[in-house]
Amino acid sequence: MLSVVLPAYNEEKMLAKAAGTISSVLEEAAIPYELVFVNDGSRDGTWAEIEKAAAGNPHIAGIHFSRNFGKEAAIFAGLANASGDCCAVMDCDLQHPPEALVEMYRLWEQGYEVIEGVKRSRGRESVMHRASAGLFYRMISKAVGIDMSRASDFKLMDRKAVDALLALPEKNAFFRALSSWIGYKTASVEFDVQEREAGESKWSTWSLVKYAVTNIVAFSSVPMQLVTVAGVLVFIFAMIMGVQTLAKFFMGHAVEGFTTVILLILIIGSVIMISLGIIGYYISKIYEEVKGRPRYLISKRISAERRTDEGEKRLD
Known part of the structure; x- marks a missing residue:
């Protein structure tokens, strides 16, 4: 059987359409299936639409988070x-x-x-969104060491690959990169990103930046290495300035100190503050991991076979 996991955040306008279209495609292809919708703390009627869809189709299951935990948590809850x-x-x-x-x-x-679902085209986007998305993928590709320029969350995995992902202990997980990192026999399918029929995209320029920073830190230590690189560059710059200052001093042409000192303080201070920010962000993520809080909390569930509305907490 094929399980299709569908994270949903404020998707009341698209949910019935998605359930009907995906079910039709899989039934026509004679593929046994279940659709697992994960309501990630939506503020609209998404959960009501999931309940309605499940009432009309026994192949539909639903998970309702107690609040918004993010797309990565929704993916792992569905899996x-x-x-x-x-x-x-x-x-x-x-x-x-x-x-x-x-x-x-x-x-x-x-x-x-x-x-892997690989994007052949990204569909219609604004210039600003295309530029920010391009910057996001370049940043994250460099950081994680995997070409993410055409990657997506659209994937199909064997049960052993799913179990391998679920066995990973970290709470701050980057599904798109981890699904490549685990290995296994891989193939790819190209697709064209379709135009959204209703509702609005949840990805603004700012949300892409936050998503990039969170997942780079979750998957890679490259930003920490940048701190070391910045320190080396500042040290080289300081050595050059020091040699120049000493040379002019012994030649009797001492450099006036105020401007030079101010510039050095500003440059070194900026590097120190940025470095502390990067280190602090990693420490905050370590703190989150050490606390051991669950990745998500489920308040309601609809099973594809036996439907219940029992509140519960998952510790994975």
């Missing part, structure tokens, strides 16, 4: 509660084409264990 022999992750807004699921499933039947 943890999926029962399929393989699991796919896709967006609830149908910008990931459901037809590609069939191609991914056929590749899984051939023995591939991780099938």
Whole structure:
């Protein structure tokens, strides 16, 4: 069976459409399936739409978070509660084409264990959003050491790959990079990003920046290495300034000190403050890991086979 995990945040306008379209595609291809919708603390009627869809389709399951925990938490909650022999992750807004699921499933039947959805085109975007997205992917590709320029969260994974991901102990997980990091036999399927039919994109320039910083820190230590590089560069600069100052002093042309001292203080002070900020951010993430709080809290659940509304807490 194929489990399709669909994180949903304020997607009441698209949820019924997504449930109906994906179900139709998979039923036409004769693929046994379940759809696992994860309501990530939506402020609209997303959960009511999930309940309505589940009432009309026994293949639909729902998870309701107690509050917004973020897309990564929603993905991992969906995978943890999926029962399929393989699991796919896709967006609830149908910008990931459901037809590609069939191609991914056929590749899984051939023995591939991780099938990556690779963007052939990004669809229609504003100039500012395209530029910020491009900067985001360049930053994150350099930091994690994986080409993320065309990567997406649209993937299909074998149960063993899903179990490997769920066994990773860190709470601040970057699904898009970790699904490549775990290895396994991999294939890719190209797709064109579809236009959103209703609702609004949740990704602004600022949210992309926050997403990049959070996931770079979660997956890579490169920013910490940049602190060392900055220290070396400042040391070299200080050595050059020191040699120049001593040379002019012994030649009898001492450099006037005020401007030079102020510049050095500003440069060194800036590097120190930025370095402390980077180190502090890593320490805050270590603090979050050490506290051992759950990645998410589930307040309601609808099972595809047996529906309950019991409040519960997951510790994974």
